Amino acid sequence: MLQTQHKSRTYTTPKLSRCGSNGSESDISATAREAFSWSAFRPGNDPIRIRTAIDSSIDQTLRAIDAYRSPLAEKKLRGEKLTKRETNELKIWDELLGMFVEQPTSLPKEAEWALREAERLLGIK
């Protein structure tokens, strides 16, 4: 029976650059800070500072999303055909944007019902 001399090595988590990582939570946030150029500061208990901290990190996240989304959105707005992959990517960026910003007001339930009823009455699919 053929046997190799190979011995499996114990798995170690990959080291993240510039973080001296052991996979802990702080390393992940450090990587996120590095990737999105986030800066951290302690807002303490001051509500205005907390609000500013939230707003500025949302702004930075939106800017980061925008950097990936804009070229695809521009292509679409110019009327160029997007590949299936690009279409899906744009859809995902839009969904992600929807998590950070307020969505438009939805129709009241009564109006939604009336709209469906009217479409049925008029034979609109």
Place this chain on the structure above:
Amino acid sequence: MAVLRLSKPPALPAHVSYSLYRDWLLYNFYDHVCSYCIVQHESLQVEHWEPIAYAPERERDPSNFLLACPRCNRGKSDYHPAYVGRRTRKHEKHGFEVIDVRKDDLACMFDLLNSGELRPKPGTQYERALWNALLLKLDVAFVTTKRAECLRVLKVCEGLVSQGGQKAEALLKVLIPVCAKQHLLFRVFDVQVSDALQFKLNEFIATHRPAIVT
């Protein structure tokens, strides 16, 4: 021209907060319609067309106010609307002027498709329209879906008005207020509305918003 004319602003004392002009703006923008994406939002902010950072003297000037949803407000940020030096994309040489519903005819800049998508119209304003669509993210999926929904309501109302009958009238009673609240979208983008439906919409608006010039 489908530009928007606002009613006369209320005469408020100089020392009061500019946020008191919100009701006047809400009245003009027909209950929560953002002046940039022309779509209804629950919470709208009083937006300084010329940012306070550039023109502190216009902080309480009603002619400097618009209503913006948090998303559009974030997009425009403190960008001076007439300053074209800022670029939003790496390859750009310069930016463009931000759209203003009070002086720009958006119907000349964009085509509103049935899918709710906005497409910049070919012509002299093409690059500006495209730039604004990207700055304010006028093309984002959930806004496009909302516009499509408004056009769907309009289409259904048109059908009900031409069909007539007791049931159609009952449904119109529910749908006309919804349609009337979005009439700014139809006006701004020159969406064709039949005379019969326009009459019904005007009737509703005249009862609920008599001061608005339609």
